[in-house]
Amino acid sequence: MCTYSFSRSEDGRRIISMNRDEARERHEGAFSHHKADTPQLLYPTDERSGGTWFGCNSQGLCLALLNRYQCENPYASLSRGLLIPRFLSNWDSAAKLKQLTRDELLAYPPFDMIASDHQACFQLTWDGDSVQVVHHTIKDFSFSSSALNTDVVLAKRQSQFRTLLDQNKLSTTDSLLRAKQILTYFHLVSDPSHSEQGVLMDRPEAHTKSICQVIIDGHALSFRYLDEQCLASFRTMPQLKEKNDNYGLMVECVATAKPLSN
Numbered sequence: 656m657c658t659y660s661f662s663r664s665e666d667g668r669r670i671i672s673m674n675r676d677e678a679r680e681r682h683e684g685a686f687s688h689h690k691a692d693t694p695q696l697l698y699p700t701d702e703r704s705g706g707t708w709f710g711c712n713s714q715g716l717c718l719a720l721l722n723r724y725q726c727e728n729p730y731a732s733l734s735r736g737l738l739i740p741r742f743l744s745n746w747d748s749a750a751k752l753k754q755l756t757r758d759e760l761l762a763y764p765p766f767d768m769i770a771s772d773h774q775a776c777f778q779l780t781w782d783g784d785s786v787q788v789v790h791h792t793i794k795d796f797s798f799s800s801s802a803l804n805t806d807v808v809l810a811k812r813q814s815q816f817r818t819l820l821d822q823n824k825l826s827t828t829d830s831l832l833r834a835k836q837i838l839t840y841f842h843l844v845s846d847p848s849h850s851e852q853g854v855l856m857d858r859p860e861a862h863t864k865s866i867c868q869v870i871i872d873g874h875a876l877s878f879r880y881l882d883e884q885c886l887a888s889f890r891t892m893p894q895l896k897e898k899n900d901n902y903g904l905m906v907e908c909v910a911t912a913k914p915l916s917n
Contacts, residue, residue, distance in 0.1 A: 656861070657708065657721045658812055658854050659769055660797040661776060662837060664830035669771060672834075672842050672868040673709050673719050676856050683865060686880055686904055694911050696743045697878050699867060706736020709867045711876060712743045713911040716772045717869055721800040723765035728783030731764040738768070746913045752779055753788050760786060769798060773873060795820055797841075808852050815854065816841060834870050835900045838881075842866050843889060843896045855886070866903075873910060880904040 656676035663669055675683075684700035687707075698710025711717040718739045742748040749772050765783040769776070769791075776791040778798070797816035801808040819825070819840050826832040843866070846853035856863045866881040881889075881903040889896050 656799070656801045656808070656856055658797065658799045658842065659719050659721060660795075660816060660837060660841060661769070661771065661791065662795045662825070662833065664833050665827050666830055667872060668830040669717070669871045670830065670834045670837060670868070671711075671717050671719070671771060671871070672837055672866065674842050674854060674856070674866050675708050675864045676861060677864040678861050681864075683882065686906070688906055688908075692744065693914070694743075694746065695908055696740065697876075697906055697908060698739060698743070699865065699880055699882075701736055704734045704736050706734050707739050708736060710739045710743050711869050711871065711878065713876070713908050714746065714772070714913065715871050715873070715876065715910060716743060716748055716770065717871060718742060718748075719769045721767045721769075721798065723767055723780070723782060724800060725805055726765035726782040726784075728761070728764055730761050731783070733762045735763050735766045738763070738766075749775070749777075753777065755779065755781075755786055757784070757786055767798065767800065771871075811852055812854055815844065830870060831900075834868060838866065838868060838899045839897050842868075843899060845890075855889075857890075875907060875909050878906045878908070880906075 658674040660672045682702045684702040686699050689696040695713040698707040700707055709719045720735055720739055742752060745751060749770055752770055760781045766781055768779045778789045780787045797813060799809050799812045824840050825836050841854060843855050845855040850857040863886060864883055868879045870877045885902045
């Protein structure tokens with residue numbers, strides 16, 4: 656179970672946020688920032704696999720991977736989390752992602768990968784049998800995955816995001832404030848009566864493990880990572896949620912351009 660949102664502010668910045676829902680006993684590893692690489696890579700890691708579910712590079716490409724629980728692939732043998740580091744390290748990743756074939760993905764369990772760069776935002780769906788690519792052209796949207804009550808949970812989270820947009824709670828002039836509000840009014844919202852359905856999810860065996868948020872423009876990006884300890888504080892002291900910009904790891908990176916070919 657995971658929840659992703661995409662928002663483009665009036666100044667053109669992309670605000671991309673994602674909750675990672677995972678088993679309580681599966682912990683996250685260290686945050687990885689490959690400063691010496693070109694482009695630079697930034698992403699959190701899974702302690703067990705070493706892979707990731709969310710990451711970006713200094714070229715402005717952001718990738719998010721959500722498990723596709725409603726599909727199966729009996730041939731899967733590789734971790735989906737290894738895909739993001741692989742593609743972030745390539746200057747032409749956006750184009751290469753769109754060209755992925757069934758044969759290239761047959762070793763991976765089903766997933767949805769949402770890719771965004773300065774030119775476009777698209778979603779690649781691998782259902783274990785075929786590959787589909789859909790382009791997102793609207794300014795704001797959300798997407799979720801869920802292993803439990805899939806249809807009900809996904810519809811509820813979509814409705815919550817649409818309500819947030821309809822209520823005009825998000826700043827249209829300040830992208831930093833807009834990013835903070837997206838966390839406060841969506842990604843950090845729990846459901847006391849149905850905790851397993853909240854965007855900030857809690858079940859006996861699983862919960863929202865962390866939240867990532869990046870703000871990207873043509874000059875730089877900022878990456879905020881709210882880890883399990885941060886979310887534990889928000890759960891015990893909900894009043895802190897409105898001050899979420901004071902918490903978590905913040906990493907900033909200057910944009911880099913693709914080297915000219917000889």
